[in-house]
Amino acid sequence: MLIDEEGLVNVDAAPVALVGLDCEHNRISIVGELDAYSAPAFVASFTEEFQALSGDCIEVDCSSLCFIDASGLSALIVVARHVRRRGYDFDVVSTGASLGRLLELCSLPSV
Numbered sequence: 022m023l024i025d026e027e028g029l030v031n032v033d034a035a036p037v038a039l040v041g042l043d044c045e046h047n048r049i050s051i052v053g054e055l056d057a058y059s060a061p062a063f064v065a066s067f068t069e070e071f072q073a074l075s076g077d078c079i080e081v082d083c084s085s086l087c088f089i090d091a092s093g094l095s096a097l098i099v100v101a102r103h104v105r106r107r108g109y110d111f112d113v114v115s116t117g118a119s120l121g122r123l124l125e126l127c128s129l130p131s132v
Contacts, residue, residue, distance in 0.1 A: 050082040055093030067100045084115030
């Protein structure tokens with residue numbers, strides 16, 4: 022795992038899906054693409070970085086997510102379940118219209 026000067030974690034040492042950790046606001050940001058290539062590393066990185074967060078709600082900011090496929094959606098569902106099993110609320114924020122509709126259709130808020 023590679024952390025740059027902005028505190029972004031490159032989950033696969035390639036500029037595909039970056040995760041930014043904001044402990045003060047319990048927010049993890051995804052930057053780039055979340056697809057079949059980057060999803061497994063994203064899940065691994067998320068579960069590791071999740072340990073540093075506190076509070077009762079974990080937010081995943083998708084405002085800088087430029088592409089997501091079925092594997093990426095599955096990865097979001099996996100991390101949502103991981104977070105909720107540990108007693109936290111899980112919220113995907115700043116999704117944009119397309120991803121927001123996809124999450125609504127897949128009932129991610131109730132995962």
